[in-house]
Amino acid sequence: MAAKPRIKDVAERAGVSAATVSFVLNDVEGARVAPETRDRIRAAAKELGYRPNTVARGLRTQRTQMIGFISDEIATTPFAGQMIQGAHDAAHKAGYLLLMINTGQSADEQHLAAQALVQRQIDGAIVATMYHQMVEVPTELASTPRVVLDAKPQNDAVSYVVPDEAGGATAVMGELIAAGHHRIGHVTERNEPIAKGLRLQAYRESLRKNALPEDPALIEEDEANAHGGYRAVLRLLDSADPPTAVFCYNDRMAMGAYRAAAERGLKIPEDLSVAGYDNQQLISDALSPGLTTAALPHYHMGVWAVETLLATLSSTKPIEPQAHLMPCPLVRRHSIAPPRR
Structure with missing residues (x-):
């Protein structure tokens, strides 16, 4: 089997130091690397099939780049699935992986899911429901940044988004x-x-x-x-x-x-x-x-939940919980006309 490409191999291909490659591929803030050099390094990494070691990165940054997504039954019903898509797209755009667990409306399953995600050292969590309701946020997430999606938190002062x-x-x-x-x-x-x-x-x-x-x-x-x-x-x-x-x-x-x-x-x-x-x-x-x-607005609520969670993660100061009403736009088709009488 061919050996995995190393950061040293990327550095040799791009004609730079291993430290410079590390700065670029790990998006180190404040690293002074010319744009053309960054492009050359990324191209070399792509050609070699190099992927940064996420475990090593997590040890260094104290982040796993993972967001837990606990839903009641969204994943098993196509009706509200766009919430998952919106959350996934926003997480992917920011370089995060979305870990989803469907609990089937079981309180015991929800607590087990929260515990499993915390054990995997997620950076934050989203608690989502299929329709607008009150929800209890699992106590296992008390020390984890969290946002509630398509519901209002019953026992927790956290940000949430619901339809208007x-x-x-x-x-x-x-x-x-x-x-x-x-x-x-x-x-x-x-x-x-x-x-x-x-x-x-x-x-x-x-x-x-x-x-x-x-x-x-x-x-x-x-x-x-x-x-x-x-x-x-x-x-x-x-x-x-x-x-x-x-x-x-x-x-x-x-x-x-x-x-x-x-x-x-x-x-x-x-x-x-x-x-x-x-x-x-x-x-x-x-x-x-x-x-x-x-x-x-299922998709947009999913995006808002992840973006709000990421803003919390990146802030150096506590952020006040937000309660957001997402607009429900009118979709005009052809079922309305002036009355005959």
């Missing part, structure tokens, strides 16, 4: 009202996640701010899936004074709204405008016509 649920709902309602709708139904889920209350509150406030009547008969609850949306919208359409538009708690309920409208002989958006929330792949852009919805 109310802002996205306000944008959706603004689109429906601007199209001329005065009777707007809202179908929401039966349980009580944080997102439900914030989106419902924004629905009601949008009606008030636009001097539109609040009719309790226009709000229906059911399961937060296509079947629940179908049943809830059917009840609205069969009421004495049905709405001309429906704002759905999520895109899955909106998918059920399309089915309900079709069964009642209504065309979307000519006879009934429909809007959703989440911008869930394989639903919002696959429906016909395409669904106007508010997008959950």
Whole structure:
């Protein structure tokens, strides 16, 4: 087997000292090396297939260049996977490796995961959840820089990022009202996640701010899936004074709204405008016509979590915890039109 290339080999190929190679490949701050020399060293390292010894670097810098990522079930559901992608891209850009453990919503697994990551001397940790909720940060991470992603920490004063649920709902309602709708139904889920209350509150406030009547008969609850949306919208359409538009708690309920409208002989958006929330792949852009919805900013939240964690790691002073609301942009498609009546 061919011997691994050494730093000495790179130095000989580039025509510089081994110390200069070490300065460049380890990104030593303050090292005065000309740009053309840096390029020559990196080219020589690439040609030889040289890789710096990360263990030796860790001993010298007291950093492993690794970030732990503990999730409940993000990795097993495609819906929120963009959070992982965003975190990975931000970590990779900064030269960090993301170590991910999926706990399956088990508290015991979460503690074991945190313990395993700490034992591997991670530089920092991200605790992430599939949807906006309250979360307990594992106590094993108490001495590790940490950030909470898509949740609010229940037992820890640390930075966290969550979607601006109310802002996205306000944008959706603004689109429906601007199209001329005065009777707007809202179908929401039966349980009580944080997102439900914030989106419902924004629905009601949008009606008030636009001097539109609040009719309790226009709000229906059911399961937060296509079947629940179908049943809830059917009840609205069969009421004495049905709405001309429906704002759905999520895109899955909106998918059920399309089915309900079709069964009642209504065309979307000519006879009934429909809007959703989440911008869930394989639903919002696959429906016909395409669904106007508010997008959950999963990718950008993942990036923010890593960048905030890295800022903490690089700071020489304590950083005050941040609570960040990530905007949920409106995605316009073709499911909204002016009402016929």
